[in-house]
Amino acid sequence: MKLTIIGTGYVGLITGACFAEFGYETVCVDKDLDRINQLNDCICPFYEPGVEELLNKHLNKTKLLSFSNSLPQSVHNADIVFITVGTPSKRLEGDADLSFVWDVAREISQNIKKYCLVVTKSTVPVGTTQHVKQIILENVNQESFDVVSNPEFLREGSAIDDFMRPDRVVIGCENKKSENIMKELYRPLNLNETPIVSTSIESSEVIKYASNSFLATKISFINQVANLCEQVGANIQDVAKGMGIDKRIGSKFLHAGPGYGGSCFPKDVKAFINTAKKNNVDFSILSAVDSFNDGRISEITKKIISKSNLNKGDTATMLGLSFKPNTDDIRDSTSIKIAKILNEKGINIKCYDPEAMTNAKKENSFLVLSDDAYAACEESKVIIIGTEWNEFRALDLKQIIGKQNNLCIFDLRNIYNPKELKELGYNYFGTGT
Numbered sequence: 001m002k003l004t005i006i007g008t009g010y011v012g013l014i015t016g017a018c019f020a021e022f023g024y025e026t027v028c029v030d031k032d033l034d035r036i037n038q039l040n041d042c043i044c045p046f047y048e049p050g051v052e053e054l055l056n057k058h059l060n061k062t063k064l065l066s067f068s069n070s071l072p073q074s075v076h077n078a079d080i081v082f083i084t085v086g087t088p089s090k091r092l093e094g095d096a097d098l099s100f101v102w103d104v105a106r107e108i109s110q111n112i113k114k115y116c117l118v119v120t121k122s123t124v125p126v127g128t129t130q131h132v133k134q135i136i137l138e139n140v141n142q143e144s145f146d147v148v149s150n151p152e153f154l155r156e157g158s159a160i161d162d163f164m165r166p167d168r169v170v171i172g173c174e175n176k177k178s179e180n181i182m183k184e185l186y187r188p189l190n191l192n193e194t195p196i197v198s199t200s201i202e203s204s205e206v207i208k209y210a211s212n213s214f215l216a217t218k219i220s221f222i223n224q225v226a227n228l229c230e231q232v233g234a235n236i237q238d239v240a241k242g243m244g245i246d247k248r249i250g251s252k253f254l255h256a257g258p259g260y261g262g263s264c265f266p267k268d269v270k271a272f273i274n275t276a277k278k279n280n281v282d283f284s285i286l287s288a289v290d291s292f293n294d295g296r297i298s299e300i301t302k303k304i305i306s307k308s309n310l311n312k313g314d315t316a317t318m319l320g321l322s323f324k325p326n327t328d329d330i331r332d333s334t335s336i337k338i339a340k341i342l343n344e345k346g347i348n349i350k351c352y353d354p355e356a357m358t359n360a361k362k363e364n365s366f367l368v369l370s371d372d373a374y375a376a377c378e379e380s381k382v383i384i385i386g387t388e389w390n391e392f393r394a395l396d397l398k399q400i401i402g403k404q405n406n407l408c409i410f411d412l413r414n415i416y417n418p419k420e421l422k423e424l425g426y427n428y429f430g431t432g433t
């Protein structure tokens with residue numbers, strides 16, 4: 001089977017590299033020529049563990065993987081074409097901006113030469129895949145293609161493992177022919193007995209948004225419980241543990257923190273709310289999740305300022321800038337949002353992140369970058385743990401506090417033991433403790 005992946009970002013590149021690992025001849029296309037040149041030199045344009053090894057294997061050795069910025073040629077020969085372009089939030093409205101998807105659908109429609117499947121793997125609101133079909137039908141007859149929805153559930157930071165060992169694969173098809181091709185495509189996953197959930201196109205599109213929105217709801221829920229814990233002297237980590245052991249609840253996504261960020265949850269929650277609104281369906285639960293999460297950043301910033309008495313001209317340290325560990329993705333990063341508000345109040349921000357500093361500095365010139373976590377903490381009044389990178393768990397905190405008294409540490413991710421830090425002389429503030 002010959003595959004073409006259009007959009008070589010976090011999802012497209014991992015999808016392409018992993019399908020090559022399955023043994024398929026795969027072409028990854030992107031309109032960004034610099035990106036394609038970098039990839040052809042075996043350089044991954046972003047940080048994701050394990051990708052460069054796969055690139056090297058399939059670009060240079062098996063030759064199953066190739067990169068191109070020419071969409072027409074890549075579509076002519078393909079059996080399956082995946083759309084993996086971005087679907088960001090439209091400014092102000094919160095609706096998904098589908099312009100990249102429509103552009104790609106038009107280009108595909110002009111270049112189909114033999115029967116192929118056109119698969120939406122980008123996260124797209126219900127109805128989008130059918131609209132892609134209508135666009136293609138303007139140039140191609142129905143016998144020459146089928147559309148499929150196959151949303152992606154990988155997580156940045158563990159993307160390859162998630163792709164190779166998913167909890168499930170969801171495929172939304174209109175007929176048996178396309179369903180059988182998709183099942184054949186994912187046959188290598190039979191080895192791990194991966195469930196294939198076969199649905200209508202509409203259900204498949206909704207599954208993706210409902211899944212992300214449910215996880216986001218769990219996060220906002222536990223963060224509201226964390227706020228309550230702070231008021232009543234309870235400890236959110238004990239509470240979450242006590243809840244999560246219950247198999248009906250589960251322990252994942254029950255970690256109190258600064259709220260959800262990243263390239264998916266914020267935009268997907270907003271887009272799902274919009275879909276409900278357009279269909280006159282009450283989704284007030286999700287609207288509450290969204291507005292609580294949006295407000296959490298300023299609540300946390302207020303807490304930092306008031307508890308540490310931060311003033312204009314003071315310096316604060318942000319440890320961790322990416323929206324989660326093991327990625328350099330800073331889209332909707334809560335650390336950067338907090339740093340920005342503090343900086344607007346005249347506070348200097350020193351920072352350190354193992355991978356995300358270049359991306360962060362590009363868009364936030366106020367950040368003062370440091371070579372390591374220790375340098376970032378020097379002469380700071382406040383340390384904020386924004387992202388739970390493993391290397392922050394093993395810092396020599398005795399060295400950082402030195403002879404200072406009552407250095408404030410805001411452990412937004414609850415990675416430290418409050419008792420130990422208090423004994424070292426820190427003024428420790430966890431989340432929900």
Ligand SMILES: NC(=O)c1ccc[n+]([C@@H]2O[C@H](COP(=O)([O-])OP(=O)(O)OC[C@H]3O[C@@H](n4cnc5c(N)ncnc54)[C@H](O)[C@@H]3O)[C@@H](O)[C@H]2O)c1
Pocket residue numbers: 006007008009010011012029030031032035084085086087100103104121122123124152153154155156263264
């Ligand atoms: N990032 C994740 O963790 C993740 C996980 C699951 C699903 N998703 C979804 O997958 C989709 C892609 O996300 P991403 O994070 O990989 O996006 P991204 O922004 O990292 O990458 C998108 C790529 O598409 C390219 N592109 C845009 N228009 C193009 C065109 N006309 N022709 C060729 N290339 C084009 C861009 O240059 C870019 O390289 C989104 O819908 C997202 O919601 C993302």
